[in-house]
Amino acid sequence: MIGCLAALAFWLARPRVSKPTQSQAAIPESTQALSNAASNYSLNDENLPIEITNKIVAIAPRGKALVAVSRSQPAENLQPAASRPEPSPYTRDLINKLFKLDQGAVPQTPEQVAAWKQDLRQLVQQGAAAVPAIREFLEKNVDLGFGNEGVQALGYGSARYALFDALAQIGGPEAVGALMGTLQTTADPREIALLAQDLEQIAPEQHRHEILEATRQALAMAGAGKLADTDVGPLFEVLYKYGGASIVSELEQNGGRWRYYSAIALAQLPDGAGVPALIRMVRDPGGGAVKNVPALEMVAQSASQYPEARAALLDLVRGNSIPARTWPYLISVLGGDQMQYRDSISDSSAARPVSDVKSYHIAAGNQNFYSAPIQGLTPDQINRQIALIDELLSATAADPPQAIQTLQTARNSLLKRLH
Secondary structure (H helix, E strand, O other): OHHHHHHHHHOOOOOOOOOOOHHHOOOOHHHHHHHHHHOOOOOOOOOOOEEEOOOOOOOOOOOOEEEOOEOOOOHHHOOOHHHOOOOOHHHHHHHHHHOEOOOOEOOOOHHHHHHHHHHHHHHHHOHHHHHHHHHHHHHOOEEEEOHHHHHHHHOOOEHHHHHHHHHHHHOHHHHHHHHHHHHOOEOOHHHHHHHHHHHHHHOOOOOHHHHHHHHHHHHHHHHOOOOOOOOOHHHHHHHHHHOHHHHHHHHHHHHHOOHHHHHHHHHHOHHHOOHHHHHHHHOOOOOOOOOOHHHHHHHHHHOOOOHHHHHHHHHHHHOOOOOHHHHHHHHHHHOOEEEEEOOOOOOOHHHOOHHHOEEEEEOOOOEEEEEEEOOOOOHHHHHHHHHHHHHHHHHOOOOOHHHHHHHHHHHHHHHHHOO
16 A cells, blocks of 8 residues: 555656755845845745756656546546457557566666667557557556656656657557557646647547547646646647647636746747736735736736737736846846746756756745746847847836846846847
């Protein structure tokens, strides 16, 4: 019993960090010149980021047999086992060679890694004939974590992730059926995001409804406290990637519990579809000073691209509606950075210089994200961002001085990127 509970608790385990103390600073190093203005912020305030230095990744512990997080589904949604073909002895043996749950064995030497990759290739080469064995493993609702070393060597964080990719490579209706079967039962956010990606690869736009429904159910479970401390960032990634403009109100409603995750998703929607919601979220209905810092950051991030966001930001500045202590948190986005989910299936932060990435953790809702310079910005785009800052400077009163300092710091960061 203890082993099962431990396994469940560590599914999709992430390296945890102790909550920083006041001396560890709640703001990125680049804003230390403004620390006095921000020092009054509570480190427990869910609106504000707490910087952490270690990378948060969704990697299961190396060599650890785990219980996958699942959600119950009506029987009519699942294909009866009796109607499926039985796995062949050969494909079943390949699965057993790849994933030795009883031994917790993960390839370590170059020879073992090469043999593992060859076995996986042979499994994929079996095509549709491999699907019954893959489905059989996935339906056991267990997994084998590969650890960070396994990700580097094998390309996958766990056995289940490797099999999702194998199904995507195999393709065809049999693989779609196996992926859909897992989507209908898993409650793990990262699994749902990976399955959505693979289904879109095999059958573009054909299973959006099922993908979004699985996402909503898992998010509801998290909101009800049924997923312990699981990071739901991948669910928000699915919502903005596959929900489109129709998902705006849903993201806005989730802004109460996951303020950063919902704001980042709204900012990612195409054609600025989420900007009006972000503007609404910035203030309480009664107006006054800014109430939602994450939404304000995303409005600032979007201001050079969407006129509506630019106008809203200028109105806030002219009305002196941005509190002095809030200004330091705009340096990053005004300086050409973009916020992204840490536990993203398309996270590229590992390839960036460490100095470029600022990582954050919010205890409320276990929100983990990072900011990094937008890659590929052209000189014209940088100059447009500088023009925005100059316009904000001209609209900013001398009080609070934090506003001037923030804008000048962001402007200097952009000028450095021109050289």
